[in-house]
Amino acid sequence: MGKKCLDYISELNDYLDGEIDPGLCAEIEEHIGKCENCRIMVDSLKQTVKLCREGKEIELPKQLEDKLNSMLKSRWDKKFGKNN
Amino acid sequence: MNEKELVAKAQAGDFEAFSQLIDANKSKIYALGLKMTGNQHDAEDIVSETLVKAIDNIDKFRGESAFGTWLYTIALNQARALFAKQKQVDLKPIEEYLPTKKAEDLHSSSGFKIFDWEDPHKRLESAELKRIINEAIGQLPAKYREVFILRYLEELSIKEIAKLIHESEASTKSRVLRAKLAVRDYLSGRFEEQYGQKMS
Numbered sequence: 001m002g003k004k005c006l007d008y009i010s011e012l013n014d015y016l017d018g019e020i021d022p023g024l025c026a027e028i029e030e031h032i033g034k035c036e037n038c039r040i041m042v043d044s045l046k047q048t049v050k051l052c053r054e055g056k057e058i059e060l061p062k063q064l065e066d067k068l069n070s071m072l073k074s075r076w077d078k079k080f081g082k083n084n
Numbered sequence: 085m086n087e088k089e090l091v092a093k094a095q096a097g098d099f100e101a102f103s104q105l106i107d108a109n110k111s112k113i114y115a116l117g118l119k120m121t122g123n124q125h126d127a128e129d130i131v132s133e134t135l136v137k138a139i140d141n142i143d144k145f146r147g148e149s150a151f152g153t154w155l156y157t158i159a160l161n162q163a164r165a166l167f168a169k170q171k172q173v174d175l176k177p178i179e180e181y182l183p184t185k186k187a188e189d190l191h192s193s194s195g196f197k198i199f200d201w202e203d204p205h206k207r208l209e210s211a212e213l214k215r216i217i218n219e220a221i222g223q224l225p226a227k228y229r230e231v232f233i234l235r236y237l238e239e240l241s242i243k244e245i246a247k248l249i250h251e252s253e254a255s256t257k258s259r260v261l262r263a264k265l266a267v268r269d270y271l272s273g274r275f276e277e278q279y280g281q282k283m284s
């Protein structure tokens with residue numbers, strides 16, 4: 001990444017997030033083709049999001065599930081006036 | 085039974101219907117809480133407080149959004165309330181997360197190449213990778229972690245996030261970018277370390 005590349009970072013990110021106008025997009029693609037470090041930067045920023053999205057769905061621990069069910073049931077019965 | 089019917093039943097006091105409605109969302113809320121707070125205890129609190137609020141307010145649900153969205157909004161507010169209690173630390177300026185700055189510190193010569201992770205799945209075991217990813221998100225100061233998760237994990241738009249956190253779109257955007265660069269920077273450092281160990 002050269003000094004110039006620093007100025008690009010916000011646009012690079014817009015480019016990745018798909019929030020950029022096509023003209024600038026072509027300019028960035030051209031730059032990435034020539035600049036290895038910016039290419040790595042773009043790739044790793046892409047990976048950052050991809051990796052963080054993995055494991056987004058984490059299962060509720062069984063213990064919590066059981067605790068939750070009995071707690072919610074008693075709250076429910078209280079609300080709807082069943083006292084058993 | 086469709087969602088509308090389940091909601092009607094739940095609002096009439098049917099706990100089974102309510103259970104079915106929340107079943108599909110419990111894990112999602114837990115995962116959101118875990119990512120946002122970085123610890124299991126707070127994540128559990130978020131799940132239970134969200135569901136208790138859902139019970140207390142079930143009659144106010146009018147079906148204007150999907151039930152899951154309604155629950156999710158409650159969860160988000162719970163998580164944000166917890167966030168407000170956490171210490172607010174700031175991140176370094178953007179430039180500090182860019183490789184050039186560091187390269188200049190380390191070697192003054194040019195020809196510096198930033199570390200290329202390639203695909204970490206090929207180098208690291210999935211449990212190890214997962215741990216590193218969680219650390220990377222967890223090390224972000226609260227106000228950055230929040231926007232990072234909302235933007236990239238929950239896939240809200242900058243506009244939606246700005247509204248939620250009461251900031252301008254411009255400052256929301258720059259906060260999101262700083263957060264992302266900080267996560268990348270952390271991952272990069274950890275991967276470089278780990279790959280090095282694997283090779284030696």
Ligand SMILES: [Zn+2]
Binds near residue numbers: 002035
């Ligand atoms: Zn460049």
